[in-house]
Amino acid sequence: MARTPTSFLIFLFQNHRTIQNPKFNPKSLDPIRNLIIPVDTSNSKSETIETQIRNDGDDNRQQEQHGFTKLVEEICGIIRTQPRWENTLLSQFPPILSFSQSSLFLEVFRRQNNVFLSLRFFHWLISLSQFSPDSLSCKLLFDALVESKASSLAKSFIECVKFTPEKSSLERLIRCFCENGSVDQALDFFSKLDSFGVCASIETWNLALSASIRLKKTDYVWNLYREMMDSGVAADVETVGYLIQAFCIENKIERAYELLRQVLHDGVAxxxxxFNKMISRFCNDKKYGRVSELLHIMIAKNCKPDIYTYQEVIHGLCKRRKGIEGYRIFNDLKDRGYAPDRVMYTTMIHGLCEMRWLGEARKLWFDMIRKGLVPNEYTYNVLICGFCMIGDLQEAHKLDKEMHDRGYKETTVSYNTLIMGLCVNGKIENACSLFEEMLQKGIFRDIITYNTLIRGLCKDGNLTKSQELFEELLAQGLQPSSSSYTPLIEQFCRVRKMDQAIELWMDMENQGIVPSVYNHECIIVGFCDQGSAVEGMQWLSEMLNKKLVPQKSTFERLVKCLSQKDKLDDALLVLGSMFNIGYKSCENVSDFLVSKLCGENSFHIETCLGKILERG
Structure with a gap:
């Protein structure tokens, strides 16, 4: 049941216009109050009636203000504590319908300290039809929404109330969109700034470009840059930096380099x-001359290469099997006073493990610890993987135990590393045991876990178990990769079950996975082993039509198989294709083919061979 409001609150509701009017004069209530009644002047403390009335008016205003404050407090309490407070306010304070001034909302907003409840109260007041929001209320509420990172609500507020925020507030909203990762909404909002008569500053444009780069959304970058140019905003060096990074993400490294040369010509860098992004891309493309050139440019332009720059160089070298050069640069950096961080140490340890330099990797491990850099889970797994690769499983297990003793939990990555090591060293039963242990401990088995074990089982010749794992992978809802199919296709070809191999091939294409060069070669060699040289030649023809280049050994295997089947014309065609690619003739294959040709005593074939050998 609704509570009956106090008599004073009822009075307050009934006289709200008087209360809210700052120019209100109590004397206007009654003409008698304007009279000055004389009193005995012999008493020095006497006062005029006018003074008494003025004091009474001040007291009334204080009481009225107190009543207004009490009203706001009660409203705030109801809003905070009752889910359906709208009905409660209407039933408990019916005269609230008469409040059309903004001062009520402003006081509730100030005391509520909850922007979402205040927004709901604001819309409720509007729905009463007598409330007309003023610009101050709208500004305060909009800014509070942006401050609370409620970017979508702030945008909706503008559209709903038909309110035009200040330029600084609009730019803060764009920043809010970017910080929330809603770059698409920021991009959409940029296009609406013209309708507000606002042109965003270069700082705001760059902020949106930066957010797009973080998300690797290069289409956003180019759309933003186009709108920026159309708005007449001049790009600065920071803008150019984001454009260079966008080119790097798209692997258009030469265009990034051209843009760099242009800004360098203008005297800025x-x-x-x-620079680091470009160096990383050039390392991936094995263009180490460009890398060296960029390092020299950085030094010349006072952009001193930092530890992250050299980290990109070392990572690129190690990734491209140039670990020795990477190790030389790493040691040179330490000699020059650079302090490699844990990431750089881990990168270098990984490169050394890839080269099977476990002794040097172990030295770096201890050097890292002496410098106060504690190995993390990734560093441990890199070294564990290195010991697995050289077959030192005892040391790998020892490191794994040490990692867990340091508080690192058993994870999918740590299990995958050990399973890989066991499979590489032919300990398939142990790997299968770890695989089952993951299930018992509730550790997620990802696509890498399945692929690793499928490859190990195929290598061990256990095709049945491999197929079962592949079916389980699909049943778990995991998306198979090329590495899921390749071992099975290879094994089916090896045991001459070409129908099953081709069925897997077709399934792989249906999954949207593009078969690799090695997948094609497995099928070709499989047909040759089965004695189906013509089918093998058809697969080779399709492969060449796709601009895929087989290994020389695949050509030679097919030439030999065709020759054995007395398909000498076809064998010569395959040999000619091999020479066209740039491979040279193998002596064993040539001798075998010549002996076949001599047996045929065919002048036509000898003429073809002569022409082919001239090209080869």
Whole structure:
């Protein structure tokens, strides 16, 4: 049942216009109050009636303000504590319908300290039809929404109330969109700024470009840059840096390099981040001359290469099997006073493990610890993987135990590393035991876990178990990869079950996975082993039509198989294709083919062979 409001609150509701009017004069209530009644002047403390009335008016205003404050407090309490407070306010304070001034909302907003409840109260007041929001209320509420990172609500507020925020507030909203990862909404909002008569500053444009780069959304970058140019905003060096990074993400490294040369010609240089991205891409493309050139440019332009720059160089070298050069640069950096961090140490340890330099990797491990850098889970797994690769499983297990003793939990990555090591060293039963142990401990088995074990089982010749694992992978809802199919296709070809191999091939294509060169070669060699040289030649023809280049050994295997089947014309065609690619003739294959040709005594074939050998 609704509570009956106090008599004073009822009075307050009934006289709200008087209360809210700052120019209200109590004397206007009654003409008698304007009279000045004389009193005995012999008493020095006497006062005029006018003074008494003025004091009474001040007291009334204080009481009225107190009543207004009490009203706001009660409203705030109901809003905070009752889910359906709208009905409660209407039933408990019916005269609230008469409040059309904004001062009630402003006081509730100030005391509520909850922007979402205040927004709901604001819309409720509007629904009463007598409330007309003023610009101050709208500004305060909008800014509070942006401050609370409620970017979508702030945008909706503008559209609903038909309110035009200040330029600084609009730019803060764009920043809010970017920080929330809603770059698409920021991009959409940029296009609406013209309708507000606002042109965003270069700082705001760059902020949106930066957010797009973080998300690797290069289409957003180019759309933003186009709108920026159309708005007449001049790009600065920071903008150029983001464009260079966008080119790097798209692997258009030469265009990034051209843009760099242009800004360098203008006498400015982008940040180290842009240089680092370019260095990383050039390392991936094995263009180490460009890498060296960029390092010299950085030094010349006072953009001193930092530890992250050299980290990109070392990572690129190690990734491209140039670990020795990477190790030389790593040691040179330490000699020059650089302090490699844990990431760089881990990168270098990984490169050394890839080269099977476990002794040097172990030295770096201890050097890292002496410098106060504690190995993390990834560093441990890198070294564990290295010991697995050289077959030192005892040391790998020892490191794994040490990692867990340090508080690192058993994870999918740590199990995958050990399963890989066991499979590489032919300990398939142990690997299968770890695989089952993951299930018992509730550790997620990902696509890498399945692929690793499928490959190990295929290598061990256990095709049945491999197929079962593949079916389980699909049943778990995991998306198979090329590495899921390749071992099975290879094994089916090896045991001459070409129908099953081709069925898997077709399934792989249906999954949207593009078969690799090695997948094609397995099928070709499988047909040759089965004695179906013509089918093998058809697969080779399709492969060449797709601009895929087989290994020389695949050509030679097919030439030999065709020759054995007395398909000498076809064998010569395959040999000619091999020479066209740039491979040279193998002596064994040539001798075998010549002996076949001599047996045929065919002048036509000898003429073809002569022409082919001239090209080869």
């Amino acid at each position: 982008p940040s180290n981040v842009s």
